Amino acid sequence: MYSNSRFLLTAGLLALGFAAQAQAVADYPIRPVPFTQVKLADNFWLPRLKTNTDVTIPASFQRCEATNRVKNFEMAAAKSGKFATTFPFDDTDIYKTIEGAAYSLSLYPDEHLKEYVDALIAKVAAAQEPDGYLYTARTIDPAHPHSWAGSARWEKERELSHELYNSGHLYEAAVAHYQATGQKNLLDIALKNADLVCATFGPGKRAVAPGHEIVEMGLVKLYRVTGQPKYLQTAKFFIDQRGQYKGYDAKSTDGWRNGQYWQDDKPVVDQKEAEGHAVRAEYLYSAMADVAALTGDKPLLAAVDTIWQNMVSKKFYVTGGTGAVPGGERFGANYELPNTTAYNETCASVADVYWNQRMFQLHGEAKYADILEKVLYNGLISGVGLDGKSFFYSNAMQVKNSASFPQTEPARAGWFDCSCCPTNLARLFPALPGYIYGQHDKDVYVNLFVSGTADLQVNKQPVQLVQQNNYPWDGGLKFTVNPARTTDFNLLVRIPGWARGEAMPSSLYTFATPSAEKVSIKINGKTTPYTLRNGYAVLARQWRKGDVVDVTLPMEVRRVVADARVQDDLGKVALQRGPLMYCAEWTDNQGRASNLLVPASATFISAFRPDLLNGVTTLTATVPAVRVDEAAGTIQTVPQTLTAIPYYAWANRGKGEMTVWFPAKVVDVDVVTRPAVQQEEKK
Template sequence: MKKLFFAVLLYSSVACAQNKDYTISPVSFTKVKLADQFWLPKIETNRTVTIPASFERCENTGRVKNFEMAAAKSGKFCTKFPFDDTDIYKTIEGASYSLAVHPDPKLDHYLDSIITIVGKAQEPDGYLYTARTIDPLHPHPWAGPERWVRENELSHELYNSGHMFEAAAAHYQATGKRNFLNIALKNADLLVKTFGPGKRHVAPGHEIVEMGLVRLYRITGKKDYLDLAKFFIDERGKRTYDKTSTDEWKNGMYWQDNEPVTDQDEAEGHAVRAMYLYSGMADVAALTGDQEYLTATDRIWDNMVSKKMYVQGGIGAVPSGERFGSNFELPNETAYNETCAAVGNVFWNQRMFLLHGDSKYIDLMEKVLYNGLISGVGLDGKSFFYTNAMQVNPGSKVNKSLEAVRSGWFECSCCPTNLARLLPALPGYVYAQKGDAVFINLFVGSQANLQVNKKAVKIIQENNYPWNGLLSFTLSPETPQAFTLKVRIPGWVRNEAIPSGLYSFEKNQPASVTIKVNGKPVKYAMQNGYAVISRVWKKNDRLAVNLPMEVKKVIASPSLAEDAGKVALQRGPIMYCAEWKDNDGKVSNIVIPKGTTFTPAYHAGLLNGLTVLSGHVLKADTSDTSKIQPVRFTAIPYYSWANRGKGEMTVWFPEVAGTGTVSEKKTMK
């Protein structure tokens, strides 16, 4: 515990010594102890199932063996991709976060043993890339004949480094041990010697090294790391591509390399690469004050949210290249929505909030977390989706190649290990601070121990979110003190389906939010989506917030022609879908007429416990859509689908069958 305290103290002192940084600071996940009925079981499953399974699969698939062969400089790279090293790094990162809040000597020892294997694979000058080191004369085909020569596209050498830096920083901060950190710093120093003005120039083909370098800068205070992160970002747009080509690989868009980042105004290319780039830009902008970066990230975020995002928060619509499509290119049957892109979207929106303090970024982050992100992992904690579909019809010729069944592992297993590292860090997204203002961003049952004006404040949050909007907070400062509490009032309460006009609620009915302190209604001001309450807080003051949860119908912008005349269902932050299991084996012919109402009910024994929506709708005859009949209908949270076998699923429902208008009178009474 002393080591952990020292690590956190060092991190804080370095951060405070910097001249510039995010104007808002997240409350560390080590200061927030969860007691949440929704997230805690998922994080515990991640700790006890997902992380051990990930390590086991890293061993069974040869990922660990690659490091052992690199240390021996003998053998043949035995997995498929040169970035397979990162699956070990990401799992170490997740395990480190878990270890920080749940001490486990056995896991601690195992991590040390894996780190030893990784360290032995590192070359004397710091280079660490098993796809070349095992047999330098016959490296992986994507690697190129020499170091770095294909880094701008497929080698992933710097991508591997970035994930290693993230993992080493997490391990150091969790344990205080330097064994992994020293490996990372040796590699980072090699990058500083190799790249930069007057040295080798490259725009990394798969971003994340920028984020990783910033993590190391925060720990060490070594400005070379921050400068190199900015250098890599500034190198984008300098390579010669065929600007006349519509092929994203040939014109540079796939790599976000078609123009300088400060000139870019659309979310483009490979969606995961994009999220890591924009997150890195936000980090560097915060630490350097680069206003052009800020302007560009704002512009790109607006484009993504208003033109390139699915209703459940998914991004990256196009399977070919796992990439963003054109504006409003959001097909349902072929939707890609990679789980890693959802992880990256959480990273980026957290950073955008820390820059601007606007709740819209947390609104979007919440939508991703509760829907398009956790849909990527099965309820068993060891089966996964790489892609997250919007519509599944096993008989369709259009989307037959998309995933309708979860897999235990993938040849490219970036998504399972990305989830393994994000989930245990979730407590760090709940609260944030700016001066004497405390932000409550996520409604997650927990106890937080903060320092406000250098005095201890404890906040106990209790709720049954996301199934119920009654929120309770008990505030206990060590002595009575004045400070400001900023409680996010979600967009879905304020009649905003998403922070843009891309999706909206069918009925314009903002809900009335009730806020009480010690049982009495309290006046508050609304600011950037937050209810702002400034007062002298005393021990055991109780704040109660009631967020009315109604079932709402979501409609799409007219620009999304495929969703015209259709509705999606939302209650609170949860998006719903219909699955074959609950609807007589078929959902592709369901019609939800205007005026249809739904009843929410919690089912403790269904899919680990959740609230379902039920009502009476219509089903069209598959051979004659003009023929319809009333039926009982059940919708489940989108995140929970595909845990009961293979079959149809859909998120969007037509309000009209065929060409005729469906009358409300034909619904069941």
């Protein structure tokens, strides 16, 4: 492995000649400000990115070595041995960790990390077959491929092989590595593989709807880098193949037999709901947005808009999680959002970030950044422990242990046989700087409130934008604008939905009571009226060096209630402060969490605790707690202090009860006799 000694990364970014070719005729109206132009100085995110660099990425590479993922490439190069891991998509864990390392090199240059990544890329190159095919589960021993792979190339791509899934992650890693380092060694491998894919699939050639989407997103990225139309055309071809397969039983209500699991039951332009395996779905929807933007395909755009609205209105957890049903890791029916069995795969949160970033770029509406923020600060970072090397594959909404509801408490794990989630986080964290700002002509969008410096070009003039805040703990945001010379442009600062009285950009979740608190904006110390456009405060002026914008967002504790059709949340409230959702965990609440009530009369106090969970703001209130006197055979409520912590920080202090939703009052009691439970246990 490598040490963490530093070096100066001097490679010119995008300096190898491709970038000039890659301008599309049509594209997203809004472009993100590249991660290479944004430097963080943030108390919330920067330590997480540092932990990702110092802990998560090295641990991921070490585990790829220890679990023989790297060995698979070595054996493929030698054309000798036996595939040594569990799944044919295990190759992607190496690609995703390389992608994360590439982004990380931009933040924290490290000569030894660079050398290690280059050595790993060399092993990937050696495993690639002469025509570009790259899939260790077959190449090691073509006569005896992985049981999911089929006897010939691409034979089981629709269902099991993940050959194109592997390719997609290769392409994503290659473009990130190229953009961050200026090197072509991984990009050349990806282009060689993509040329084979384009030569194999397309009109008059082989047709398939990829079983696990992401190749579509990867091909679009290659198109952007090279400008070669065949990559975009093949991405669109794969999308258009959905709903064309005649082997499914269209009348079946089983998602496997009718193709819903793969989002393949009908053409994508006819799909109206988020369906099937959540990660696959959100990768598909991201690619649909890409292709719609680049081709001007209006039916495709209408479809992805409709699907997004369905998800945020009917299939979205209050913490930002998606994919409610464990069986198939999939979306459930409308309003099917159970708490005790919630799945919420971490990878689905990663995919949701990708999708909502693209939706923002399409439409320039703050609601997409609102969802992106909710996912980032809640359901996504809950997937990794504060140590940076323990993870959740699924993210629970409630853990309840009692005689009436025995349940094994979840614990974070260092690795999984299917370790897509840890490596997905490793690549997303260091890419965060690229999600903070967007730009369209004279409009500069601020989507995320993360301290740091961004270097932009507005009206062909250099403009530096500096953010300073203590978000998400404090609602005070400071922006210093430093143009090279006086420049006219619009600074669009997102006013989060939660600061405008909107818990969600739908009626799925609402605040229980209205608030009188208002957002205030000052420029150079003077209160400034502003217009609101699509959720953004539009600050239009001739900006001069040193102009300061101060935005104050109200940081009240708000009660959130769910649509009455969400059965598990009837009569319950969730707690929100700023962008953060809160939960009660056993260790702060006398060993229980499921016995706590939050009536309308409860008053919460917020306090920052630097000593707790790497520093968090807690919420405390005196509330009724249900107590059972077993000897007397009585049930009563007694006053107790409820302490709530940010949801993302749970399960870092051992196993026990946790809940996000709190009953407002006792409406029913489960009665279970202990002898019956004991007898059951004896069996």
